[in-house]
Amino acid sequence: MLHNIVKYRVLLFMLLPPTIVFFINCYIPMFGLFIAFKNINYVDGIMGSPWAGLDNFRFLFATSDALRVTVNTVAYNVVFIISGLILSVSLAVAVNEVTGRLASRIYQTVMIMPNFLSMVVVSFIVYAFLHPEYGFLVKHILPLFGYSSVNAYMHPNAWPYILWLTKMWHSVGIGSVIYLAAITGISEELYEAAVMDGASKWQQITRITLPLLTPIMVILTILNLGGIFRSDFGLFYHVTLDSGALRSTTDVIDTYVYRGLIQLNDLGMSSAANFYQSVIGFFLVLGANSLARKLNSETALF
Amino acid sequence: MILHLFFIAFSLACILPVLLIVSISLTNEKALTLQGYKFWPEQIDLSAYQYLFSHSQTLAKAYGVSLTVTVAGTFLAVLLIALYAYPLYRKDFPFKKAFNFYLLITMLFSGGLVPFYLLYVNFLDLKDSLIALILPGLSNAFYIFITRTFFQQTVPEEMIESGKLDGASEWRIFFQLVLPISLPVLATIALFTTLMYWNDWFNSMLFINNTDLYSLQYVMIQMIRQAEFFKNQLAGSGVALLVQEAVPTESLRMAMVIVSIGPILFIYPFFQKYFTKGLTIGAIKG
Numbered sequence: 001m002l003h004n005i006v007k008y009r010v011l012l013f014m015l016l017p018p019t020i021v022f023f024i025n026c027y028i029p030m031f032g033l034f035i036a037f038k039n040i041n042y043v044d045g046i047m048g049s050p051w052a053g054l055d056n057f058r059f060l061f062a063t064s065d066a067l068r069v070t071v072n073t074v075a076y077n078v079v080f081i082i083s084g085l086i087l088s089v090s091l092a093v094a095v096n097e098v099t100g101r102l103a104s105r106i107y108q109t110v111m112i113m114p115n116f117l118s119m120v121v122v123s124f125i126v127y128a129f130l131h132p133e134y135g136f137l138v139k140h141i142l143p144l145f146g147y148s149s150v151n152a153y154m155h156p157n158a159w160p161y162i163l164w165l166t167k168m169w170h171s172v173g174i175g176s177v178i179y180l181a182a183i184t185g186i187s188e189e190l191y192e193a194a195v196m197d198g199a200s201k202w203q204q205i206t207r208i209t210l211p212l213l214t215p216i217m218v219i220l221t222i223l224n225l226g227g228i229f230r231s232d233f234g235l236f237y238h239v240t241l242d243s244g245a246l247r248s249t250t251d252v253i254d255t256y257v258y259r260g261l262i263q264l265n266d267l268g269m270s271s272a273a274n275f276y277q278s279v280i281g282f283f284l285v286l287g288a289n290s291l292a293r294k295l296n297s298e299t300a301l302f
Numbered sequence: 303m304i305l306h307l308f309f310i311a312f313s314l315a316c317i318l319p320v321l322l323i324v325s326i327s328l329t330n331e332k333a334l335t336l337q338g339y340k341f342w343p344e345q346i347d348l349s350a351y352q353y354l355f356s357h358s359q360t361l362a363k364a365y366g367v368s369l370t371v372t373v374a375g376t377f378l379a380v381l382l383i384a385l386y387a388y389p390l391y392r393k394d395f396p397f398k399k400a401f402n403f404y405l406l407i408t409m410l411f412s413g414g415l416v417p418f419y420l421l422y423v424n425f426l427d428l429k430d431s432l433i434a435l436i437l438p439g440l441s442n443a444f445y446i447f448i449t450r451t452f453f454q455q456t457v458p459e460e461m462i463e464s465g466k467l468d469g470a471s472e473w474r475i476f477f478q479l480v481l482p483i484s485l486p487v488l489a490t491i492a493l494f495t496t497l498m499y500w501n502d503w504f505n506s507m508l509f510i511n512n513t514d515l516y517s518l519q520y521v522m523i524q525m526i527r528q529a530e531f532f533k534n535q536l537a538g539s540g541v542a543l544l545v546q547e548a549v550p551t552e553s554l555r556m557a558m559v560i561v562s563i564g565p566i567l568f569i570y571p572f573f574q575k576y577f578t579k580g581l582t583i584g585a586i587k588g
Contacts, residue, residue: 029418
């Protein structure tokens with residue numbers, strides 16, 4: 001042990017700075033989860049504040065907030081995961097069929113571009129379409145269907161669709177890159193053999209490409225399932241302009257925790273929701289992983 | 303042919319929304335209020351940009367903040383990622399398993415926002431400090447695993463061995479042999495990190511109150527939330543009343559967006575040649 005430490009001291013020294021950064025950013029906050037069981041007041045400080053037992057959780061689950069944000073978070077994520085998977089894989093398969101290197105490169109470049117824009121910029125784009133007076137949709141498209149001015153930022157029921165479209169626009173292109181990489185890795189011989197046997201393009205896709213993509217689809221879906229209690233904060237906070245009128249359909253655990261912490265300064269409720277999110281998230285990852293291992297030991301993450 | 307039509311339509315769907323923003327930023331304010339936002343300005347009007355560049359102390363400062371954070375953050379992040387990935391790649395390194403595990407835990411379990419916030423604000427006292435904008439982006443286990451895999455597949459062990467035989471130190475082997483042939487993955491990680499820092503608003507929102515330290519993204523958030531913000535911020539106090547009428551509010555917002563995404567579009571082609579190679583090799587077998 002000691003011998004090895006001395007022998008590999010340079011490599012250990014290389015590891016030191018990143019290890020410290022991970023300790024600060026990831027490990028200390030993990031231990032900080034106990035805050036959810038404290039009744040924090042700023043006079044006594046975080047360590048000195050009295051223990052509150054399960055009071056914070058009792059308050060959180062006594063409100064209708066907990067149910068609403070949980071349902072919203074999970075429902076959005078399930079829809080995003082399923083449609084994201086289908087659209088990204090289809091897109092990857094389609095791009096792969098494009099003949100002509102230049103065209104294929106151009107399409108790929110353009111497809112990825114939306115992902116390069118921050119959610120703040122995306123919120124401006126959505127706003128440019130939905131602005132109640134000047135918005136492109138509101139001013140030029142909706143009148144064609146006989147609607148006059150509509151303020152979308154007041155209509156919660158429209159937002160599941162708006163957010164879905166925004167999310168897909170932002171993420172499908174980049175999501176397909178990893179599948180495209182996997183497709184490029186498939187051996188040409190398989191396709192040549194299939195062509196010899198008279199397989200059509202469609203048969204090649206369904207019998208060769210998709211089955212070979214399945215392991216990576218399973219892995220990525222597991223990763224995503226583990227994150228089902230987390231959401232794209234920017235999407236739900238900025239794109240909705242944090243509009244109070246929309247909360248029934250747009251409030252998710254992350255926005256709830258943020259609002260509790262920063263805007264309302266309600267540390268008890270916020271830290272309870274935070275704890276709930278972290279712990280369930282952890283069990284989801286473990287569960288999803290063991291499920292994957294049962295299906296196929298090769299595809300599990302660990 | 304149908305495939306091409308589909309992709310042309312899809313590409314347009316990706317680009318047109320951005321062009322709408324460009325068009326709005328170039329449209330005369332009066333035309334905007336009369337005709338609404340359109341994809342094609344009838345008359346090009348540069349007054350939003352003129353206003354932005356001539357009056358904007360805030361813009362200049364925000365650009366400075368974003369640029370500093372992005373450059374420093376990206377440099378540090380890539381360095382730290384490579385420093386962690388390299389020992390994990392070395393087959394002979396006996397503590398490999400432990401350090402792998404240390405990373406894996408961070409991908410599984412997270413403390414979440416509240417403890418993170420309290421740590422930064424109450425214990426590290428980083429409120430209103432640029433460090434609070436840089437430090438959170440420095441720990442990404444996923445990029446480390448990608449980089450390690452890239453090393454495994456492209457850096458031959460014999461090279462390390464022969465380096466040692468020639469009497470090169472570990473540092474020398476790392477900086478002069480391993481890193482130069484790993485440019486594709488380093489460039490890919492650098493691109494993603496650059497984007498992350500340039501596009502970050504979350505840490506500004508959490509930690510920054512001092513207007514001098516607002517990042518570009520955070521200034522934009524202020525702009526879309528409160529139309530009055532930049533009239534107050536951009537114009538000097540005395541001049542404010544005089545110019546208020548002439549401020550092209552709507553087009554100015556969109557001009558700001560264009561100014562903020564400019565550098566990204568500029569940087570992308572530069573990285574693109576490495577992009578596919580770096581990501582593909584690194585990610586396929588994670």
